[in-house]
Amino acid sequence: MDVQTLGARAKAASYALMTMGTEQKNRILLAMADALEARAEAILSASDEDVAAAEQKGMSRAMLDRLALNRKRISDMADGLREVAKLPDPVGGADQMVRRPNGLLIAKRRVPLGVIAMIYEARPNVTVDAAGLCIKSGNAVILRGGSEAIKTNTVLVRIMNAAGAQEGLPAGAIGLVEDTSRETATELMRLNDYVDVLIPRGGAGLIRAVVQNATVPIIETGLGNCHVYVDDDADLDMAERILFNAKCSRPAVCNAAEKLLVARPVAKAFFEKGLEPLRAKGVELRCCEEACALIPWAIPATAEDWFTEYDDLILGVKVVDGLDEAISWINAHGTKHSECIVTENYTKAMRFMDEVDAAAVYVNASTRFTDGGEFGLGAEIGISTQKLHARGPMGLNELTTVKYCVFGSGQVR
Amino acid sequence: MDVQTLGARAKAASYALMTMGTEQKNRILLAMADALEARAEAILSASDEDVAAAEQKGMSRAMLDRLALNRKRISDMADGLREVAKLPDPVGGADQMVRRPNGLLIAKRRVPLGVIAMIYEARPNVTVDAAGLCIKSGNAVILRGGSEAIKTNTVLVRIMNAAGAQEGLPAGAIGLVEDTSRETATELMRLNDYVDVLIPRGGAGLIRAVVQNATVPIIETGLGNCHVYVDDDADLDMAERILFNAKCSRPAVCNAAEKLLVARPVAKAFFEKGLEPLRAKGVELRCCEEACALIPWAIPATAEDWFTEYDDLILGVKVVDGLDEAISWINAHGTKHSECIVTENYTKAMRFMDEVDAAAVYVNASTRFTDGGEFGLGAEIGISTQKLHARGPMGLNELTTVKYCVFGSGQVR
Numbered sequence: 137m138d139v140q141t142l143g144a145r146a147k148a149a150s151y152a153l154m155t156m157g158t159e160q161k162n163r164i165l166l167a168m169a170d171a172l173e174a175r176a177e178a179i180l181s182a183s184d185e186d187v188a189a190a191e192q193k194g195m196s197r198a199m200l201d202r203l204a205l206n207r208k209r210i211s212d213m214a215d216g217l218r219e220v221a222k223l224p225d226p227v228g229g230a231d232q233m234v235r236r237p238n239g240l241l242i243a244k245r246r247v248p249l250g251v252i253a254m255i256y257e258a259r260p261n262v263t264v265d266a267a268g269l270c271i272k273s274g275n276a277v278i279l280r281g282g283s284e285a286i287k288t289n290t291v292l293v294r295i296m297n298a299a300g301a302q303e304g305l306p307a308g309a310i311g312l313v314e315d316t317s318r319e320t321a322t323e324l325m326r327l328n329d330y331v332d333v334l335i336p337r338g339g340a341g342l343i344r345a346v347v348q349n350a351t352v353p354i355i356e357t358g359l360g361n362c363h364v365y366v367d368d369d370a371d372l373d374m375a376e377r378i379l380f381n382a383k384c385s386r387p388a389v390c391n392a393a394e395k396l397l398v399a400r401p402v403a404k405a406f407f408e409k410g411l412e413p414l415r416a417k418g419v420e421l422r423c424c425e426e427a428c429a430l431i432p433w434a435i436p437a438t439a440e441d442w443f444t445e446y447d448d449l450i451l452g453v454k455v456v457d458g459l460d461e462a463i464s465w466i467n468a469h470g471t472k473h474s475e476c477i478v479t480e481n482y483t484k485a486m487r488f489m490d491e492v493d494a495a496a497v498y499v500n501a502s503t504r505f506t507d508g509g510e511f512g513l514g515a516e517i518g519i520s521t522q523k524l525h526a527r528g529p530m531g532l533n534e535l536t537t538v539k540y541c542v543f544g545s546g547q548v549r
Numbered sequence: 550m551d552v553q554t555l556g557a558r559a560k561a562a563s564y565a566l567m568t569m570g571t572e573q574k575n576r577i578l579l580a581m582a583d584a585l586e587a588r589a590e591a592i593l594s595a596s597d598e599d600v601a602a603a604e605q606k607g608m609s610r611a612m613l614d615r616l617a618l619n620r621k622r623i624s625d626m627a628d629g630l631r632e633v634a635k636l637p638d639p640v641g642g643a644d645q646m647v648r649r650p651n652g653l654l655i656a657k658r659r660v661p662l663g664v665i666a667m668i669y670e671a672r673p674n675v676t677v678d679a680a681g682l683c684i685k686s687g688n689a690v691i692l693r694g695g696s697e698a699i700k701t702n703t704v705l706v707r708i709m710n711a712a713g714a715q716e717g718l719p720a721g722a723i724g725l726v727e728d729t730s731r732e733t734a735t736e737l738m739r740l741n742d743y744v745d746v747l748i749p750r751g752g753a754g755l756i757r758a759v760v761q762n763a764t765v766p767i768i769e770t771g772l773g774n775c776h777v778y779v780d781d782d783a784d785l786d787m788a789e790r791i792l793f794n795a796k797c798s799r800p801a802v803c804n805a806a807e808k809l810l811v812a813r814p815v816a817k818a819f820f821e822k823g824l825e826p827l828r829a830k831g832v833e834l835r836c837c838e839e840a841c842a843l844i845p846w847a848i849p850a851t852a853e854d855w856f857t858e859y860d861d862l863i864l865g866v867k868v869v870d871g872l873d874e875a876i877s878w879i880n881a882h883g884t885k886h887s888e889c890i891v892t893e894n895y896t897k898a899m900r901f902m903d904e905v906d907a908a909a910v911y912v913n914a915s916t917r918f919t920d921g922g923e924f925g926l927g928a929e930i931g932i933s934t935q936k937l938h939a940r941g942p943m944g945l946n947e948l949t950t951v952k953y954c955v956f957g958s959g960q961v962r
Contacts, residue, residue: 151906154903154904154906155903250906250936347741348764353767353936355937374959377961380961467564490567490568491564493567494952495953496952496953496955497955498955499957500959501653501958501959501960502961504962505955506953510649511953512655523662523745523950524662524766524950525938527953537936537937538941539907539908539940540909540940540941541909542909542912542914542918543914544915546787546791547915548791548793548795548914549794549915
């Protein structure tokens with residue numbers, strides 16, 4: 137089905153979803169979950185085909201692992217839908233309702249966005265997660281996954297639509313762009329008649345392409361050049377634990393630390409002991425001149441390093457004068473995702489929180505907590521690194537907008 | 550000053566404004582207000598130059614009136630700044646603060662957006678209004694007004710910056726693009742390094758150009774193809790009053806009604822009496838075939854009419870079957886601004902509110918109320934007709950975003 141048709145069908149479906157009750161939406165989600173498990177064979181066989189094709193194309197082992205499904209992963213996806221069914225419905229109520237002096241009663245109600253488009257890479261679980269979150273929040277969704285997962289995604293969407301239809305899910309509510317050429321992605325980015333918001337999830341190249349080409353409203357997600365700043369008033373043992381966790385617990389994700397800034401007065405002391413766990417883990421350090429002189433295993437950093445998100449066991453290391461330089465450095469080089477200071481000094485902690493411009497700012501805790509689950513949102517469709525509409529982890533609430541409902545009795549102005 | 554330099558200066562200023570206290574921001578606004586009145590001569594002389602040049606170019610009387618300033622209008626602009634100083638500061642507090650099971654204390658604080666760019670037409674009061682609202686909400690602003698008002702805008706911005714500086718307004722906080730060529734507007738739309746959000750205010754052509762060309766996040770504003778639907782259960786006298794007010798009280802603004810839909814059972818009766826006030830006012834009616842047959846002074850509507858915002862004493866008129874057709878017609882032809890039903894039927898009123906997709910949906914009240922002042926926001930920087938970030942009238946709160954501040958004690962994941 138072409139992108140225009142998918143758009144028109146999704147828009148039509150969105151009007152039915154807009155007013156659908158919570159109980160029905162939950163029944164749809166549970167039916168979808170059951171169907172995914174019941175049809176596991178079909179999903180696995182599609183997944184095997186995708187994996188075989190990707191192997192032939194020479195995909196890396198790590199990427200193949202993200203692509204491949206097994207029974208456990210299918211059950212996890214189904215359980216994900218069941219969890220979303222349990223979450224409170226963000227739609228329909230009012231954030232506030234006021235009576236104006238002229239008697240008008242104005243409710244600012246929370247309503248679905250309408251049609252949400254997603255462009256994403258590799259992992260097929262995004263297909264199920266996104267569909268579940270969009271339906272629960274009353275939105276239709278148009279999915280455009282990568283070519284590597286197209287067979288799996290096609291089967292997943294067919295199963296979800298068929299099971300959902302049994303409980304009244306309107307046709308077109310979950311659309312999949314089956315032609316994974318670059319042209320369909322661009323078409324989706326410019327489908328202003330039908331798409332209310334486009335959320336890209338993937339690497340820097342994808343995000344850049346969307347920012348440059350989209351005419352529909354977008355939410356940028358997931359670029360994380362995150363810093364840990366070890367202040368001269370830091371508890372250096374705590375700094376060592378936080379740094380190791382932020383860098384090494386899951387290096388490929390966007391909330392992992394990519395850069396270490398250390399205040400000059402404690403640089404030598406921290407480098408001597410605090411970097412040992414990283415060395416044992418095989419982390420490569422790309423360092424400023426001053427750090428190079430203090431760390432035997434350092435590699436000199438290039439100017440580009442300071443802007444790079446490695447998503448790997450690599451860490452940029454820089455010595456700074458202190459708090460002021462740390463703040464201005466982060467504001468100039470970060471991606472406004474997650475930034476951390478380790479310090480025992482109250483005033484410096486508060487200044488860092490106030491003055492660093494990022495979605496999440498941490499004092500004495502790992503950047504790895506920037507996550508919908510960890511923040512208590514229950515689920516997450518992505519982590520926004522823009523300032524418009526949503527910032528940081530986006531849950532169900534971030535998939536809604538508002539509508540002013542004005543109850544009058546003949547008022548004119 | 551070129552657009553890049555304006556951007557860099559605004560971004561630097563935004564960091565100082567981000568943490569500036571409310572009292573200081575208010576002192577800046579009051580100093581700006583006083584300076585505008587004290588320097589009224591200089592403003593009037595610039596305004597006279599702009600008006601003379603516009604007259605030579607053959608600008609219409611209505612446009613000239615919007616462009617020209619006088620002492621009263623200067624005082625009104627100054628009073629506007631004083632009103633903004635009185636409004637509560639949206640910045641710094643938290644919408645919510647939670648303690649997570651692991652002890653992390655997470656505050657979702659409200660913070661400024663950073664740098665707001667505005668592209669707008671003719672009226673120089675927007676220059677002062679926008680500067681005041683942006684500063685109060687802790688943002689730097691880059692203004693790009695039209696060529697017709699460039700001398701006036703230049704003087705206004707100089708006066709505001711100079712007066713603000715006395716109270717600590719950072720240099721570059723209010724930037725003005727003095728080169729009003731199309732190229733500078735396009736450059737501003739693509740200034741992603743510095744601009745956090747761009748708000749266009751103007752006609753359909755400007756909004757379309759921004760949607761097509763911008764790579765920075767934008768908020769679409771102010772396109773209003775608004776409908777009044779007179780239901781077969783309407784109080785026809787009330788419908789007559791509401792329609793007249795919605796169409797005629799200020800036809801050039803975006804919340805004025807542009808279309809009338811009437812349910813077939815009451816069409817003849819309503820047309821006979823309810824349109825009389827419009828006829829007396831000289832409103833031109835562009836009608837569907839059925840309405841043409843019932844209204845002696847009707848002009849046949851073209852297909853394009855149904856999508857057109859006239860901003861003039863013109864009204865499109867269409868007979869519909871009833872509620873269902875009214876809702877689907879509005880969703881297909883409206884601009885998602887303000888839509889109204891007149892009815893005494895409770896169920897139909899609630900359905901209209903639920904099913905019409907617009908920023909403001911009215912039962913038995915004029916669409917003309919969609920306005921920051923009327924909704925109790927205190928002031929307004931525009932009316933958003935998109936769904937992302939802000940919808941309907943945008944006040945100070947809509948010029949902010951959130952930041953998660955995470956207070957830890959050594960937590961790792």
